[in-house]
Amino acid sequence: MASAALASRALPPPPRHCARRPRAPPTTAPRPRRGCAAAARPARCRAVAADERPADPSIPEGEDGALSGVAERPEADVVVIGSGIGGLCCAGLLARYNQDVLVLESHDRPGGAAHSFDIKGFNFDSGPSLFSGFQSRGPQANPLAQVLDALGESVPCASYDSWMVYVPEGQFLSRIGPTDFLKDLDEFVGADAVQEWKKLLDAVIPISAAAMALPPLSIRGDLGVLSTSAGRYAPSLLKSILQMGPQGALGATKLLRPFSEIVDSLGLKNPFVRNWIDLLCFLLAGVKSDGALSAEMVYMFAEWYKPGCSLEYPLEGSGAIIDALVRGIKKFGGRLALRSHVEKILIENGRAVGVKLQSGQIVRARKAVVSNASMWDTLDLLPPDAVPRSYQDKVKATPQCESFMHLHLGFDVENAREDLGIHHIVVNDWNKGVDADQNVVLISVPTVLGNGLAPPGKHVLHAYTPGTEPFSLWEGLDRKSAEYRRLKEERSEVMWKAVELALGPRFSREKCDVKLVGSPLTHKRFLRRNRGTYGPAIKAGEATFPGQATPIPQLFCCGDSTFPGIGVPAVAASGAIVANTLVSVSQHSELLDAVGI
Secondary structure (H helix, E strand, C coil), rough: CCCCCCCCCCCCCCCCCCCCCCCCCCCCCEEEEEEEEHHHHHCCCCCCEEHHCCCCCCCCCCCCCCCCCCCCCCCEEEEEEEEHHHHHHHHHHHHCCCEEEEEEECCCCCCHHHHEEECCCCEECCCCCCCCCCCCCCCCCCHHHHHHHHHHCCCCEECCCEEEEEECCEEEECCCCCHHHHHHHHHCHHHHHHHHHHHHHHHHHHHHHHHHHCCCCHHCCCHHHHHHHHHHHHHHHHHHHHHHHHHHHHHCCCCCEEHHHHHHCCCCCHHHHHHHHHHHHHHHHHHHCCCCCCHHHHHHHHHHCCCCCCCCEECCCCCCHHHHHHHHHHHHEEEECCCCEEEEEEEEECCCEEECCCCCCCEEEEEEEHHHHHHHHHHHCCCHHHCCCHHHHHHHCCCCCEEEEEHHHHHEHCCCCCCCCEEEECCCCHHHHCCCCCCEEECCCHCCCCCCCCCCEEEEEEEEEEEECCCHCCCCCCCHHHHHHHHHHHHHHCCCCCCCHHHHHCCCCCCCEEEEEECHHHHHHHHHHHHCCCCCCCCCCCCCCCCCECCCCEEEEECCCCCCCCCCHHHHHHHHHHHHHCCCCHHHHHHHCCCCC
């Protein structure tokens, strides 16, 4: 979601848009992405179920793995299962380390939950759309930015500084930065909320220096971390702690505890402030403040509420991030095979030695197999007798976040208000909790920042419920049945109402060129996710995300089922940790020197 990463009932008076508009994007128009119509006006089309999305026409049918020559060379030093952001970051760094790496992707396009797709010239995001830190450099950079930097790749972005918020208290343009949000609070909530928010920032921002003192790219999963991370950056970490003073140092000790402990220690009681914190935690980590890791939230506060901060969106959509990572992999000799569904992880003499594809082909791994699948899906790929019972029980007992409803729309610019912003978040009822189903909707309209994602004069829109849709409502349904269609219509209504609220009275459902509704079954099918889940619902203070190593030698995991957890920065860091662990300390240190960290 966050992504990795904003979203229905009528609220008090019509939207009052603050005077300051989002910063204009760069003047250079982005090139259209693959499959985008250059000028032709698309014909009206029926509402298509997201389950009926066609395969990517640029990829020939029946070429299981042939795109990267798997058939000719069915082996590698490291085989990576899945091309989500975690898997691609892992593979990119391994290729950069001069390892022979092969990524096997079941889908017809890379990216996992962050892949993009084209329908009738409209290019849609499938997942995260709220980003920051692409332009940051150095030790405190975003983990994804550090990986891209190591690969010599970049993602051109438009910058902006606000999103629209529709909450029970009213509607306003929420701005990031240390002072602008305080002005919003003062106007829409009250002086008490302002004082509490200032108190929170005063406590959290200094702690962020300690949280960010160890660069994500310096971490590895073995004792070599004492050299590449702790030893290398100990002076800066110690300096940060000393500068915080006794109170700040005390706060730093809570970085691995729930964020609510920091909030409670400050005596914050304003209902809106507490609800807003819960919302930010849930969007970023999939759990509320009583379960969100303080280190992750402190990092986010430093990104969003420091002077000069901004949000960023790739000019060519979130798929541009995937394109950049794939370019980096191939630049350094790595390989990517699409439509290469892994059926089984091969275990010989107690070690992971490769995989078997659905086609029957065997792909050998000389050094390691890395799974970017969820912990539950990874377990299903393993022979039961090769996995310790304790490990199986722990995975099966790990609670899951729920799934998603998605709504993708393509429509005329005239079908929305003129002052439309890129991001919108709708909260219907704070009392239900931000993690309640049908209560929060996030909406992204990236074409307000550039015209390369849709035909001229058109917008693309992605709305979704953020990991709150119960899979149990959908389990066992036939995707072709009338019951399934009825349930999609019923459960998507909350998103339609949120879109109508955000786009204004000019919007008409009937005038959309493209209408796609996705369910948890869509999520499960396209992303190969167990029960369509957003990821593990692991609460800080009660349990910890597993590390990247597994009980099976030479089998590693990355992605949102491993430390640091859910979200784009977290999964990028997890992939980097695995890559670093699989090479020597000297190679790892040389990379840190090369990228100036």
